[in-house]
Amino acid sequence: MGNCCSVQIGLENFIIRGLDPIVGHDNYVCKLKQTLPTLSVALQELRALRNDMQREVDPAEQRLLKPFERVQLWLSKAETMITEAEKLNADGPQQMNNLCLGGCASKNCLSSYKFGKKVAKMLKKINDHRSNGAFAKVAESQPAASVVVRPEERPISQESMIEKVWSCIEDKDVGVIGLYGLGGVGKTTLLTQINNKFSATPNDCDVIIWALVSKHSDVGKIQDRIGGNIGFSDAFWKSKSVDEKAVDIYGVLCNKRFVVLLDDLWERVDLNQVGIPKPSQENGFKLIFTTRSLEVYGEMEARKKIKVECLGPEKAWELFQDKVGDETLNSHPDIRKLAEEVAERCGGLPLALITISRGMACKTTPGEWKYAIEKLKRSSLPK
Template sequence: MDVVALKNREGLDLSVVAEPLPSPPVILRPSEKTVGLDLLLGEVWSVLQDDKVESMRIYGMGCVGKTTHLKRINNEFLQTGYEVDVVIWVVVSQQGNVEKVQETILNKLEIAEYKWKDRSVHERAEEIISVLQTKKFVLLLDDIWKQLDLLEVGIPPLNDQNKSKVIFTTRFSTVCHDMGAKNIEVECLACEEAFSLFRTKVGEDTLNSHPDIRKLAEIFVKECKGLPLALITVGRAMAEMKTPEEWEKKIQILKRYPSEFPGMGDRLFPLLAFSYDHLCDDTVKSCFLYCSIFPEDYEIPCKLLTQLWMGKTFVKQILKEKILLKN
């Protein structure tokens, strides 16, 4: 009877009796164990505390560890005393567009769908701005391929008053330049760091299973050229191989037929092929492929390479295309 009386009371709305808890300001992002990124993380953290720096770029070649580094930055907000209302993670990628970025942000901010579903880009941006301008936020944009208009997305102007930040990863220095950000480069690992990462994946038991294996492991590390994803892929593939004969056989496969090495064909090569396929035009692809005529580990002088490109008319074609674009 008491429940019926409450339901009949004028002005009492019992349509919603419970609300879901709001999502935490930072969501943990699982990632590979990192090696050699401590200095970079320290650099990023010093930039975050500089109110004069509004955005920063993390750039470098494909598979070098930019996304892993960004994940570690994201997770660091869970462990430090850095005060922030919300950390927003958005994967942009080559096909990314403003609408996709907006939708991810709107969902993270838990803005009701009726306020933005089937609305224009401009209307969505207004909803995002109305929320973000009241918060101290960090926006993490992973894998940007072209300039992104943050104001069009709905990101309010950053300044030393709101102390919000935007951090993004990209392969392209031109994108970073266009967005006017602080520059942080992620490079391939040095020899010692590369071996350390490889060792964590292959395991101490395997490395110590025969006196010759450690030397063979150093050959693998050298072949991977400090590329983290290659080191991880190769290390995992060799984890169960505990005889020098097995290691020597795999070294030959990696050198002569790398696409047949376990994990390379389905994990590493597709990412590298994707980067190649999205070079700006066939002329640039030809310039890139021309480097393959040089012997392994050969240091190619830029002047010599340019002269050879000119001899093959590659450079002339690039200049011609630039003139046509200007006109």
């Protein structure tokens, strides 16, 4: 029986040794002693590379950035390879036990030959895959939403307001957000910051629509401004009736996750009439509007109402002196003190601070500044 086996081993060894030069392969059985430990190291390195890449992909996905397809493909191939290589690694000890004659022959030659060949192939596959896994970036940095960035001047002290509005946007329970405040307090400025933040911060909205409403806007005008953002801007469309436009707008918006920013409402806007779908948790739609009127503020049924406040004394002075400039402030020993009083009399209202500081930027005599203070004493600016 024993003799019979050794004859068989010899025969298989002979056949396989004979096969290698014909098919151009190395002797997989003889090399198993080196290739198996090398495979184990390569497997460890592939796992480490896969983990590192996944660590980059996970936070990108959390920020709603889409990983590149080539990176996803690399990761899924790596996963399959790791599983296959782990299996070979696990079978390794058994296969090594089969080797005899210093590792150059096997008790089960055909099986060892196939196994050795698999190990060598897997090693090559892993090495090739590792060298293809050097990606400079794993995900796109483009935000999801389509938004037209509006010109902006960095406002002073609006960061916390921006964050407050943004957290309402992220709150699924909040559909309509109202920003209320005095004329010139910074409502449009704040809304502009929000609009532009959509372009810089990943989010799950498809389109951001800006529409200036203003005092004498009727439904048709509001529809034209919204339509212009979603591809309805030709004269034919503009000539349609309010009802027809509402159907068109509704049809587009219903199929998108969108945010409508309505700036400067003077009266209630009937969303149905315009064609704006009612915000709900399911559609994720948001409407943010600004108004000076407390009445409108209530009538729009805002789920979240945010009052835009005047600047505090320090921030008001910061804005004022920035606009007047040091040259004027230092042009006479009395001017800085007088300027501080002028700034104070602006009541923290950004529009007043900006308009007056610009007007005073070329005034270099104390008399001119005293005159300004007298005029401000008689103004109706917030105290």
